[in-house]
Amino acid sequence: MADTADELLDRLTRLHPKIIDLSLDRMNALLEALGHPERAIAPVIHVAGTNGKGSTQAMIRAGLESAGLRVNAYTSPHLARFNERIRLPTGDIPDDLLAETLAEVEEVNAGCPITFFEVTTAAAFLAFSRVQADYTLLEVGLGGRLDATNVIKKPRLTAITPISIDHTQYLGDTMAQIAREKAGILKRGVPCIVGRQHDEALAAIEARAGLLGCPLSVRGQHWMITREGDALVFQDERGLLDLPLPCLPGPHQIDNAGTAIAALRELGLGQDEAAAAMTRAAWPARMQRMTHGPLAMAAERHGCELWLDGGHNPAGAEAVAATLAALPRKPTHLICGMLNTKDVLGYMRPLAAEAESLTAIPIPGEPNTLPAAETAAVAAEAGLPATTASDVQAAVEELAAAHPGARLLICGSLYLAGRVLRENG
Structure with a gap:
């Protein structure tokens, strides 16, 4: 065979x-x-x-x-x-x-x-x-x-x-x-x-x-x-x-x-x-609004929007920040997982002006994932109040419950974005 x-x-x-x-x-x-x-x-x-x-x-x-x-x-x-x-x-x-x-x-x-x-x-x-x-x-x-x-x-x-x-x-x-x-x-x-x-x-x-x-x-x-x-x-x-x-x-x-x-x-x-x-044109995970699947449903139960972006360098973060600034204003909370090969601080800085908090998560199955605690520490250095969660599902559920009506953005890595798309159907 x-x-x-x-x-x-x-x-x-x-x-x-x-x-x-x-x-x-x-x-x-x-x-x-x-x-x-x-x-x-x-x-x-x-x-x-x-x-x-x-x-x-x-x-x-x-x-x-x-x-x-x-x-x-x-x-x-x-x-x-x-x-x-x-x-x-x-x-x-x-x-x-x-x-x-x-x-x-x-x-x-x-x-x-x-x-x-x-x-x-x-x-x-x-x-x-x-x-x-x-x-x-x-x-x-x-x-x-x-x-x-x-x-x-x-x-x-x-x-x-x-x-x-x-x-x-x-x-x-x-x-x-x-x-x-x-x-x-x-x-x-x-x-x-x-x-x-x-x-x-x-x-x-x-x-x-x-x-x-x-x-x-x-x-x-x-x-x-x-x-x-x-x-x-x-x-x-x-x-x-x-x-x-x-x-x-x-x-x-x-x-x-x-x-x-x-x-x-x-x-x-x-x-x-x-x-x-x-x-x-269609190009997934580039400031993509998620409307289907268990993650989107978990957000929508509390009136939250859920977005996904795979940008992972400072220029990508600047593009995300500009997109957030152009959207109708509402509180925005980031769910972020990154690789340790990237300029994490450079990525965080443009986003600090557009987001109220960051929840750091590891990227499952990626040997170069940055531990969530380290991602959170860099976010804090960039001026973003930060915490950690065990995974993306937990982060979405916790943020949506704590901030009804907010905008939630999963970001930081194409590898994380791919995993989200696979698991969210």
Whole structure:
């Protein structure tokens, strides 16, 4: 009997190198042994950045699909099931095709050390090479220059969403260093859409583009997007579009919307597709209002709203804080679990102005979870009154009972968000 996808994923996880050396050597060797499936996929739109990659990709996909185009899409990490990472025109990759491609990769790799992301990226390329599509959307996993997705020699288009400080152990500790790594996805002569950037980051991107002759389309230089009441206005050299607001909540989604619309315009699409990108995009755990399941019911029994967000760095927290500030005012209480690899204090500080308290919880099953007591201590340092709870269910029940009519936000980690979505149905 053939192994299931879950069995294969578990086994492949154990091949992880003892030391992570960001390099494309393993990936290139594996793809060569597989017959270079990455060369047989539909034209690629490659998206890098620190924040907003997934939302931007979701909007681009919605716009393309509204035009009747078939889209394959690769993203990470997943929330509830691994299959979410590899999306085909018919939906998430089915278990049988996932198992088939993983088994082929495992056989060809022959037990050599390789990262989980490299293995699964190779499996995605195999799947995409066998499923007809008009476009392939690839989201960078980490950085850009040495990311496993950066083996595409000639994408149709690249895009860089806002860059901030994150993953400093791999990418560098300055904005310019990190931007140079992200700009590693630029390819000679291939146009690139550039979202809102700090000056240092933009300078690094422009320098790389100049070396490669990449036409840039930069927010503030080549296109503009603004909110005007309950509508969006996008303007570029092709003209002006009046559009609905993004269905994904939060002021930061205006930035992501602009990058997505600029990408669609570069691909030759127009008003209808841009409007569909705003109204049809779906991206879970990004300031998602939860209305179903036992957690939502526990909150609603006391008239509370329940929200979920997977942001985990300071820029993500700033986006969450801006979203909370834009919502109708009501007391807000955070339920937070974080990994010990993150800038916890930097994450807490923007939220302190918008929340009345924080209840810290551990993230079950995650070896790098920050103990709840340590999360609470950092929250207190940031100015957030903090306590602890044993798990998310207990935290929701206790907060809802103590603060009827409040807004409760589960936040701090995509791993926590994924667990909440799985357990809450």
